[in-house]
Amino acid sequence: MSELDMDFLLGAEDDEGRGRRSRGSGRRGSRRRRRRRNRGGFIAPLLAVIILVGVLGGGGYFGYQWISGALVPADFTGQGQGEVIIEIKDGQIASDVALELERQGVVASARAFTNALDSAGKSNKLQPGQYTMRKRMSAAHAVAMLEGNNRLVESVTLKEGLRLSDTLTKLAEETGKPLKEFQTAAKNTRQLDLPGYARNRLEGYAFPSTYEVQPKTTPADILSSMVERFHETAEKVELEDGAKKLGYTAGEMVIIASIIQAEAGRQEDMPKIARVIYNRLNRQPAMKLEMDSTVMYALGKYGTAATHEELKTPSKYNTYMWPGLPPGPIANPGEHALEAALNPARGPWLYFVATDPNSNVTKFATTEAERQALLAEYRKNGG
Template identity: 55%
Template sequence: MDILLGAEDDDGSPRRRTSGSRTQQRRSRRRRKKQRRKGRVATLFAVVIIIGVLGGLGYFGFTWARSVMIPKDYSGEGRGEVVVEIEEGASATDVAQMLEDEGVVASARAFVNAIGAAGKSSSLQPGQYEMRKGMSAASALTLLDPKNRMLNRLTIREGLRLSKIYEELSTATGKPVEDFKKAARADIGLPSYAKGRLEGFAFPATYEISSKLTPQQILTKMVDRFNQTADRVDLEGQAKQLGFTAKQIIVIASIVQAESGSAEDMPKVARVIYNRLTSNPQMKLGMDSTVMYGLNKYGIAASHADLESTSRYNTYKYFGLPPGPIANPGDHAIEAALHPADGNWLYFVTVDPKRGITKFTDKESEFWKLRDEFNRNNK
């Protein structure tokens, strides 16, 4: 019986333990859930930290990359005023660096990028430009348009006397005539045969003259152009073949320039000069233009009083060429002096100066008829 009772007690005891075990299981499950929640929170926190770190690295990386890829650039039109100069032969990179050094743009790369974007790398031209400090690269590029250059385009016409050239240069630059006269005595690159005299060697052409150029630099530009022409036509070599010096050829060219009614007549006028100098030793050159130069006068016909001048430029009084050029000849006159036309003419008269009509003859009697025609046309 005791055994049976014990068995019953045993049956009840396991039931009570089972109930307690379930409670422990629930508690265990709750602990595991809490631990899982903590694990998930920790994981989430770690992910947030990692994302934050990566985000920070990404931001700084982007900022660094942006600073490398996108150069510094100002915004707006800038302020103040600064004059910059693009040198002859300067590349776009050279110009960009110069603008950065002058404080016009924030960085050379910004300007190079602006040029590339606009496709204007070949549009930059030498000259001076008015700019502003602290400009955006795009604005700076706009102001470097060639039409904005601070240059005076001055055309020196063929046949001008040096005194007239000085006046035109003075007007174009605002510098006194005396400054140009003084500069002409300095080292301006004159060839040795010029004997230090600029008349005849200030080459007529169109020049871009900057306000920063000195009179000496401007005159040097003109002489440089003469020297280039002299080299191109082999002035000294061609003169020697003709039996003259280079200076004598320029004297002849200056007379051709002054006496011709048109470029087409120049080789004929040159031939008359050579014929008078070489074909008839007893004949004087007899050119009105040389007489007028010696008297510092202008006109196409010398008066009887003019012909009494004792100046060495009076070719009615003295044999041979005058002592120096009487004007500054251009390409056509120099070419004509080196390559005169074929002919036996000894005289010519520009019978109609307004229309530039010149007639040539080898007979003195015909010459006087042409003089009468000239007088009728110029009453």
Template identity: 50%
Template sequence: MEGEAGDGGSPEEGSDAGELIAFTDDEEPEDDDARRARSRRTLLLLAGGGTAVLVAAGLAGALALVHPLMGPDDFQGQGAGSVVVEIPPGASAGQIAEVLARAGVVASARAFVGAVEQRGEEGNLRPGRYRLRRRMAAASALDLLLAPGSRIRRRVLIPEGLRGVETAARLAQGTGLPADQFTAIIAKPDGLGLPAYAKGAAEGFLFPATYDVERATTPRDLVRAMIRRFRHAAAHLDLEEGAKKIHLHPREVVIVASIAQAEGGRVDDYPKIARVIYNRLASGAKLEMDSTVMYGLGKHGIVASNAEIKRDTPYNTYMHRGLPPGPISNPGEAALRAALQPAKGDWYWFVTIDPEHRITKFTDKESEFVKLREELNKRLGQH
């Protein structure tokens, strides 16, 4: 289809409809100023439909040349040297970009924000201290921020079976924060998210795991994190529903798990220990667990002396029937699972005959229990 080109002429015959046609008016000579002015007025004609659409001449080519110049400043490559930056909690991609730009990591905040938006990583940026390099391409800086190895942090390992006071000491040792602050918070954990069935006591609910410690982490933050991890494990195990199935209160499940954790040498023994506890509870017998006696006395060990057994505390299960009033350790997930899913068996007693190698034997015969106890006493007497 042919179309009018206005005063500047018409397209050649055979030109395709929609073809972009550049044209100029060369009838009169021009001086340099006139030529520059004319260049700015150069137009493209889009032929078709009988309508002339005027577009700035050379638009596509101009954009191709100008766009790189219009983009944000950015370094090239992986950078060099080392610099530590701290990303505050709740910082947006723009705020993080400003931190990086001020530290000389990236050439401009805009370049970093652009890299984040292009890859959709804003939700994956985390607070903390990071070791980066100076003069990095924005994309390379983003890669390092997302790499776990770039994050500078301390880690504290809390093993299974520690008591609250021991947990406080371990946290203080691993973080350098005051032990008395941990102790005070554990003693009064108000507002830290304990489940209602904990009855306001943290013992038993300080979940053993490895915890990351940032520079801004406080003792209260860490204790809250431990309780949050317990709740996560409890949800994973469906602890509350599981407790109903075995006709226990959720807190009682944690108490049983804490005894299994304190008494057990190996993970495989936990379900058997839980079964011994349930068998004794069902028969109305006293639990007679040395670990509970020692907890009530503020001591450690799984073998109580005759004198210790005769000392009355709420945790003396040689004197008092039923479960002790609260957990005696902070159990891990394996012990919690064992309390919810005890092994099947008629065992009524167990003895860890070799504490060093964590060898425990189970029996439903009192005569065999006596022999196992004698074997343990003999071993302990030799050491």
């Protein structure tokens, strides 16, 4: 039993036996009562001090300072020093960011940062991304450095019609990340969320567009973003429904779009090139596609005019040798090529020739005689 509890009991006895005790005992009881009152008067301010110390020493989200007679959140002064990269992730709210800034020593307290955000009217305006910050910054400076134009990001633009091998090389050059890492990520197709009709091959589905790449973005992240963009575009153009109406699978439609993309010099020619492909595929008796672009893909070369020797390759991509479509896409088609595959122009054409290599003009023919005339024009223009 504590001394305080003992005094309490003794005090109770004093009250009960006050009449039986001597005057001396009464004086001792009086001293004890004064001692109890003194102790009671000391406990309240002591508890207040303990609570205050706990608040001041606890740090974290509840870190405060006593300034000018008031409790305010702990805050650094100045623009800070050193460097640290802070990442704001999708779905994070201001308090999440504030706690991360405090954890990494950017701001003195999370509360100071959220207060500064509120004062600046930016509580709901933090953009996901990575930012270069400094250690021990004032909350106001930290808010200023989280502006969207201060994000660590670089843009990589991938044009339509690039083969996957060229796409990976371009990504490595633009981001400074090792080509081998992109090649490894491209082979690990299970993590890329490819559609089932892609048959676990990324070629044709690394959608060409402009992508933002941040320092911590991995090659797998980048390729996943490209596949995600393909999904969005496929849904936009209604790829699966459109393919079904034409009597093809979505995967076959991507193959057709990739050939259109590789063969077309101009966007306006794409629907006509699509019609030539369908007319050859549906012709009776069967007619081979005979597309030079597929042969060049098989050989790992570039060009739209294969030589007689190159046409001898036994590859399944040699559409001069094998009927029907090649086994997979030969490039990554863009939205216009996909739309052309889904919406071919009306016409009887069976041939097309890029008659002027300098202007990318393509002309179309229905008969072999017309085709020969176009080839003569092509040779006349230096082709």
